[in-house]
Amino acid sequence: MSSSAATRGRRSSAVAALLLAAAALAGIPAGSARAAEFDGARAMSWLERQCALGPRIPGTAGHAALQTAIVEHARSLGLAVHRLPFERPHPYEQRTLKLTNLVILAGRGDGPRLWLGAHYDTRPFCDRDPDPARAARPLTGANDGASGTAVLLHLAELMAAEPPPRPVALIFFDGEDLGRAADLDGFCLGSRWLADHWNDFGAPLAGPQPVGLIVLDMVGDRDLAIPQEGYSLALAGEWTRTVFERAESLGLTAFVQAPGPTVFDDHVPFLRRGLPAVDLIDFDYPAWHTAADVPAACAPASLEQVGALVWDLIRRPPG
Ligand SMILES: [Zn+2]
Numbered sequence: 225m226s227s228s229a230a231t232r233g234r235r236s237s238a239v240a241a242l243l244l245a246a247a248a249l250a251g252i253p254a255g256s257a258r259a260a261e262f263d264g265a266r267a268m269s270w271l272e273r274q275c276a277l278g279p280r281i282p283g284t285a286g287h288a289a290l291q292t293a294i295v296e297h298a299r300s301l302g303l304a305v306h307r308l309p310f311e312r313p314h315p316y317e318q319r320t321l322k323l324t325n326l327v328i329l330a331g332r333g334d335g336p337r338l339w340l341g342a343h344y345d346t347r348p349f350c351d352r353d354p355d356p357a358r359a360a361r362p363l364t365g366a367n368d369g370a371s372g373t374a375v376l377l378h379l380a381e382l383m384a385a386e387p388p389p390r391p392v393a394l395i396f397f398d399g400e401d402l403g404r405a406a407d408l409d410g411f412c413l414g415s416r417w418l419a420d421h422w423n424d425f426g427a428p429l430a431g432p433q434p435v436g437l438i439v440l441d442m443v444g445d446r447d448l449a450i451p452q453e454g455y456s457l458a459l460a461g462e463w464t465r466t467v468f469e470r471a472e473s474l475g476l477t478a479f480v481q482a483p484g485p486t487v488f489d490d491h492v493p494f495l496r497r498g499l500p501a502v503d504l505i506d507f508d509y510p511a512w513h514t515a516a517d518v519p520a521a522c523a524p525a526s527l528e529q530v531g532a533l534v535w536d537l538i539r540r541p542p543g
Pocket residue numbers: 347368401513
């Protein structure tokens with residue numbers, strides 16, 4: 225952490241103390257004053273709760289349970305939530321896949337929305353695991369799936385306590401990780417569908433073009449370093465730099481202002497439609513698509529860096 229961030233930390237704890245004192249005077253539970261900061265431990269508990277449901281492969285009980293949990297979470301917070309169901313042919317089996325993107329809305333006004341996305345499904349196999357027995361098992365998906373979703377679920381809590389100045393959509397993509405290695409057509413089914421249909425219906429996403437989309441994927445690695453993903457930089461350079469410059473101004477050292485790998489992910493279908501979209505991803509993760517992608521490979525401090533950046537972009541929208 226840089227010295228400027230340490231100074232800011234001391235100042236914010238002094239502000240928090242004042243808020244706590246004010247809350248006590250007003251008879252407000254003290255916890256509500258602290259709710260304004262992104263809490264990595266809270267996000268980590270959401271990551272662990274998802275993994276405890278078992279694999280979240282479309283069509284399984286774990287997937288259905290997580291879908292219900294996301295919807296009930298939003299409703300319990302008083303936030304609008306929409307299920308966007310659709311069907312796709314299974315990429316490798318003679319059957320139809322029933323998939324559902326979920327959208328939680330928050331914020332005020334009817335201006336352009338900030339879109340934040342993460343995939344909530346997990347991969348049916350650990351195909352990069354060197355042990356053949358383990359490779360056939362479903363992925364736990366602590367980092368690959370649960371990490372981005374966990375950040376969004378905690379952001380919903382923060383936005384319910386402190387409504388953002390501009391509209392925000394949290395988008396939970398389905399069917400991201402069904403593809404076989406090197407077969408791009410099998411990946412990103414939910415984001416492809418949404419990129420084709422988002423403006424077709426009156427709600428919840430129709431309206432002015434979004435300010436931009438930020439996709440969170442594999443953001444929980446204990447050893448987190450997020451460079452500027454290749455498609456994002458090439459096709460939405462201005463938006464990508466805006467997001468990374470904010471991270472630098474906040475002293476968030478997990479973000480690296482240098483080009484990183486090019487990763488086909490849920491942002492690509494939107495980039496192809498001309499929408500500004502950036503993928504925040506640390507692809508240097510040895511447990512990727514192996515049985516080692518478990519909560520112990522992730523850390524609250526990593527989720528907190530990503531959450532702090534996005535929460536700041538929500539509270540102080542760019543542009
Ligand atoms: Zn994956």
